Structure formats: structure tokens, C-alpha cells
Amino acid sequence: MKLLLATRNAKKLVELQRILGGVSLVGLDDVPAYEEVPESGLTFADNALIKAREGAARTGLPTVADDSGLAVDALNGMPGVFSARWAGRHGDDAANLELVLAQVSDVPDPLRGAAFVCAAALASPDGREWTVHGEMRGRLVHVPRGTGGFGYDPIFVADGETRTNAELGPGEKDAISHRGKAFRALAEIIRTELG
């Protein structure tokens, strides 16, 4: 079976490939027909579905897409779907992270809970759709630590950990991450529904 993952991120491709095993996975760089769609949804699931539908419609392949971000308790679950552009410009990880730290600077430790959340969607060319969620609970630290990962990883410590996500090895992070959980749930659906 051939499957499209609607991403240009090679790391995500490798991660999903490892989880899916025998499936033949391609990315957006392999399917020129795909047109970027604005991530205009107000939920992670909406955004993942938008991308998965576009992929299935353009290529005729079952398509997986994901959207994820950081949900801070003291910010009512934001930055949420705006995680990648919280400070106003898309993809400025350092500015986004510094802004969140500044916004919660007066919030004491017991109230600094947060979660990385991932929605992963699967759209089949026959019109069927599935959405799953993965979550990694933890808390925000006060000063960034670590050089691994990306995004908000340097300010997030997962439950049961003392190291920030940016201080974990890639394998350690995959095992507990929101995206790992969502992709594993989707792998099960792919096997049973499309296999």
C-alpha cells in the first residue's frame, strides 16, 4: 500500500515510516500536484483534516496529515493552533517561546501546567476520514534548557521527567510525544481499515 504524508518535514516522514513499517510512504515533495492550503482551522483536528483531504483529492492516495502545538493551562489552552506564529511571524521559534515565557512570567509553578497536543487525520480517496489525538502533559520551566527538538521544546518538561524536551534524545521524545501517540493510533486504523 502507498500512503501520502502531507508534510515537507523529513523528520516526520521518517518517524511515521518507522511506526507504519511495511507501508510505502511518500511526502509532499514527491507529489507536485499538491497545493498548499492555509491552516485556517480553529482546532488541530480541523487543520489536519484540511491537509489530509487536499492530499487525497489531489493524488488519489490515502493521506495522513497532522497539526500540533502547545496548550498552556494559564493561557486557556493557547497558543494552540497559533503555536507556530504566536509572536506574529510564522516559524520564529525563539520569539514564540520568549513571548510565552513573558506572558506567564508571574504564574507560579503549580499553575504552569501545559500539554503538547497533536491531531492526526487520515483521508481516504473514497471519502472516509479518521482523526485521532495524542497528548503529552507537563509543565513550563522559567528558563529555556537544551538544544534538541524544536519549537517550545526548551521550555517544556514532560510529566515524569526532569529534563526539558530539548534535553531528551529523539528516541526518548518519540516514545512519549504527542505526535508519536497520535501516529501510533493512526497506524492501527490504517492497518485495520485500509490494510
Added chain:
Amino acid sequence: MKLLLATRNAKKLVELQRILGGVSLVGLDDVPAYEEVPESGLTFADNALIKAREGAARTGLPTVADDSGLAVDALNGMPGVFSARWAGRHGDDAANLELVLAQVSDVPDPLRGAAFVCAAALASPDGREWTVHGEMRGRLVHVPRGTGGFGYDPIFVADGETRTNAELGPGEKDAISHRGKAFRALAEIIRTELG
């Protein structure tokens, strides 16, 4: 009856005085004993109560305090209690407003609902406490308009209006504002409970 309004904002003093009529109102600049307390609450009501309690404890006067901000639907009710320092520095109205506009730049008009929210608290030196809320529903525009008001007024149009809050006269704004509503509700409590 003498009452403390825990603010250094002369405009708020005048507004509450107008609503309360015969009560003798003093502000923080009249009571040197008051010490600034950090607004560390996660709700407007918490912050208003913190200030009202401090005022009543320090001065022995029944004390009114308020906390208010902008709650944007697409931001899950944020900036909320962080309205005055949303961009990271306290009181930078222009930066706060520009950041909110950038964060919701892709959010279409039907989903740009927002509300100005005010909690007003009254603490009596005998330990009794009351909290009331006022809300002004409306929506965010895309480009700031008007020079009146302060804070997020230039990007907010109240329900039933076509002008932004910053284009309204002070009297027009008071009549429909979150703070006006909360203060009028508190005035009723002051008359019946402390009068």
C-alpha cells in the same frame, strides 16, 4: 460614607464617583498606607479581590477594585488577565494590540468575536466581600481606527455599533462598557449592604 477605589487612574475615579453619587470616594493617591500587590490571579475576579482586600485591610475603608481585559473567542478568551502585558512588557498598548491582530490575522470575520470583560470587587473591613461582572460583546476589526479610549479600543467594535470603541465619545462608551456595567451593579450592592 467614605469608600476607597483601589486605583491611581483618575478617569476611573471620576466614572465611579458619577455612578455612586453621594458617596465620598478616595483613590490610592489619598491613602499612603496602601502597598501595591501583584495581580497574580488567573481570573479578573481574583485580581479585583486581591486589590480590594488589600485596600480594606490597610485603610479600614470599604474598598472597590476592578480588573478588566479583552477576551478573544479565537484565542480561547485570552489575552484575558494578561491583557495589559500580552506582548511581554506591561502597558505597551500598541504592541499588545498589534500582537492580537497578528495572532488572529487568518481568522475570518464570523469567528472574530470578542468581549471586554470587567470584574469589580468590594471588600468591607468587616470581612464581607462581593464580586460582580460586566461584559461588552463585539468583534475585532482588521485595522485599528480612532484615537479615543486606550488599550484595545481601536480594534474593537461593540455589538450594535459600526465605530470602534476608540471612535466613541467617553459618555457613549461608559453607557455600554464592561466597566460601566460592573460599577453600576456594585453601586447597587454598596447602597443596599453598606448604605
